[in-house]
Amino acid sequence: MLLVLAGAGLLVYHGAFAGSSKSPSGNQFLPASSGNKAPNGYFVLANGTNSSVAASYSKGPVILWFVTTWCSGCAQGTQVLANNMSFFASRNVKVIEVELYKDLGGNGQPITSFINTYAQNRTGASLIEPALSGQQLSYEYDPKGYLDIYYLILPNGTISYVNANLALTMQQLKGAVASS
Numbered sequence: 001m002l003l004v005l006a007g008a009g010l011l012v013y014h015g016a017f018a019g020s021s022k023s024p025s026g027n028q029f030l031p032a033s034s035g036n037k038a039p040n041g042y043f044v045l046a047n048g049t050n051s052s053v054a055a056s057y058s059k060g061p062v063i064l065w066f067v068t069t070w071c072s073g074c075a076q077g078t079q080v081l082a083n084n085m086s087f088f089a090s091r092n093v094k095v096i097e098v099e100l101y102k103d104l105g106g107n108g109q110p111i112t113s114f115i116n117t118y119a120q121n122r123t124g125a126s127l128i129e130p131a132l133s134g135q136q137l138s139y140e141y142d143p144k145g146y147l148d149i150y151y152l153i154l155p156n157g158t159i160s161y162v163n164a165n166l167a168l169t170m171q172q173l174k175g176a177v178a179s180s
Contacts, residue, residue: 032141032162038153041137043098046112046130053137057153060092061180063173065150065166066100066133066142069108074148075118077166082122084170089127093152093177098131101138104145152176 032039040054056062065081067074081095088095099111108114111130119125133141142149152161152173161176163169 032151032159036159038151038157038159039137039140041134041140043096043131043133043137051131053153054157056094056096057155057157060094060155061160061177062094062096062153063088063150063177064141064153065095065097066138066146066148067097067111067114068100068104068106068147069111069114070103070106071108071147073165073167075114077148078115078118078128079122080167080170081128082119082125084174085122085125085127087174088177091177094129095127096129096131098133098137100142100145101133101135104138104147152180154180 038053038057040052042050042052045051053064056064065077067077078097081097085095097111097115099108099114109117111132115125115128115130119128141151146164148166149162149164150166150173151159154160160180161173163172166173
């Protein structure tokens with residue numbers, strides 16, 4: 001049932017961090033939201049190197065898209081994203097598809113395999129950068145455990161746009177990128 005709902009574009013609460021107003025590190029939780037400074041945090045790129053949110057937007061706008069690799073809506077979103085990567089590349093927008101911490105407890109494939117499977121043979125597939133999130137970063141950007149949530153972060157570190165279900169909201173994201 002979760003897969004059908006996610007594919008239909010509904011946000012599904014997984015409860016990954018339920019019952020706490022504090023982050024896993026004990027800090028008071030303030031959600032990442034539009035107009036605020038993007039919380040810095042670390043993730044691991046597919047090549048095994050550590051990177052940070054701040055490093056990702058330092059050279060231009062970035063879309064951080066947090067997904068689970070067992071979500072059918074995320075699979076569809078990866079296809080849609082790959083088909084639209086020329087739009088983002090032409091505007092110097094980097095796209096990082098980040099697997100949420102431990103795939104929110106689901107049983108999915110590794111993020112690189114997920115992207116390769118669903119973006120296969122699409123023009124912009126190689127422009128999507130796969131990454132793995134740690135617990136802290138997942139909590140900062142997805143405290144309610146949504147299966148599919150993304151952020152447009154500007155080079156000054158401000159979150160410009162937040163939405164969910166990339167497959168259904170691609171046009172709104174493109175509009176946000178065009179107006180930033």
